[in-house]
Amino acid sequence: MHIEHAGDNEVVITGNIKSVEDSLLIKETINTLVAQGSQNIHLKIKDSLSITSTMIGYLMKLVHQEKVHLFITVGDSRLYSLLEELKLLQQFNVHLTEH
């Protein structure tokens, strides 16, 4: 998995989000942006087909406790389906990007 951030509020993830280490890296990156004052985070998950439960817990905390406005765009329809099954599309403002 590779992560980079563009601008003040955009985080771009390429590769599969699989391990705890992947989740920690994403958390650290987003935490840095939030600490710098970003209240709108745009998470672009380009091709991961899944997401770890640790990430889901973290993003829920971000949305519900820290009141961060989260947008997620996903490139893989399987991840979109997973988030749909988990009833998280609305909470995380998830959109599927067209290829």
Added chain:
Amino acid sequence: MRVAGTVSGRRPGIRKQGALMPSRTDSNNVTSSDVAPANLVLLLVEDDLLSRDMLLIKLKHIFTHVEVAADGAKGLQLFRDQAPDIILSDQIMPCLSGLDMFRKIRAIDQNIPLILMTSFMDNDILLEAINLGVNRFIPKPFNHEVLVRVLTELKLEVSGKRYMEQCRLQEITLLRYRDQYNAMQQEAARRKERHVARHDLRNKVIYGADGIRWGITVTHTPRDILCGDGYTIRNLPDGRQLVFMVDAMGSGLSASLSALLATSFCNYLVDHATVSLKTLITGFQEYLNGILMEDEVLSCGFFLVDLMSRKLEMAVCGLPPLLVRTLDGLVRRVPGANPPLHGCSGSIEITTLSLSDIADVMVMTDGITDASLSESSTYRDRLENDFQASPTLAALLRRFRLHTVRGEQDDLTLLQLQRLDLPAAWNWRQEFEETGQRTGTIHGLLEALAGEIDLKREERSELEILLNEALTNDLAQGRLKAPGMLSASLWQGALSPLLTLELTDIWPGLDQFRNASEGSVLDNIRHHCDCAYIQDPGSRLLLLKTIVGGADYAH
């Protein structure tokens, strides 16, 4: 002969013959005095009295224990009796020379340091001494400084080796202790998990409306000792059943604790409160808010099974969609209505599923759906197809294990609510009056079945074993008494047909099954079929088995 300062008998830390191991078995109790150089024993072998006395004066300053022998034969005896740490010997002696004695000692102990004193150091002696592994040579007459230096060096060397060996033994003992401790803790944790996860209806038939029989099977496979998954299946006093399944998201002990606490609290609510799904969920949420960490979420499902009213009330939060199959084999996915629970979850939506035309319902944690098929796909991609082909949980699990990557699986929990009275495409039944008729009964059934569907040879053999086990073995043990009845039916709602075998015993022989539902008899029967249920009351044993037939069920 014994010099001053020598103690009698074996001392702590003394070497056993032929081994480097210290005599103490409990190396945890090794003290610094055990490994102190002063505790080493020197064996001096010297036939010349004057030399011996002069040597003893020097040796007393280096060793507190010195054993003395006047020739090689006595030296060998003392080596055997006293197990010294170092041997200092003259070469030329009566009875047995120094090298002759060393040769015999080396046959017993390859490691004990040997020092040879000699005034004649010809090549033959030197070569043999080297071949025997003599560690040092001291020329005669003695140079006292050389003598003291050689002995001190060897003493330190032996002490160092002894100390290192004891440290190693201590470490091994400590590791063994830790392993035992960890194994004990793991077993205790497993017992606790099994204790909290209840299954009131294991192997039991449940009655629904119009006398239709149902059953609940579950498989629970933790990845680690403590598991992030949990479940409980409770039979309520009003005849309904409550099923709870949880998958604490995340990993490790934290997830395990959350799953265990949630399951345990759910059991508590069932045992101490009136069960309506709404009150149960409200109480559960209040409890959960107090135990979940701020970034922790819990996927779970509450399922209130009311077979008399033919409905399933459920509150599903973040679990994968349920798989539901109708009596005519139509499969559909029923997604949950709620996201995973967390500390700030709002109200939870309860939905109802009619069971009127339902054959079975499969509920699972994401250990099933998220298992890797390959680098770029998960079992989610083929789950629905495999479920269509699998009429039982066991059959689905076989397909799952066949296709997923071993060793990378998460905790797995899979539960099936299944109708046992299904619209049969084929029926067969036969009464048997005497125990002698059972073989004919079994063969009659297998022939009839083979005429109906394409039975694999192995399947036929397995069915024969299963039926023999169920009839013969249990007849012998007095569990099933003749006369009785064997009936069979085939349901073809799933792609692989489901064979249901039903043993009816008009005597109360099967009663003993009920009391031995965890026992070896039923375990053995279960081994040859997908699942087994006991009807209570009624003395009936139901065995369900997926028939793969001519088709290769791997595809």
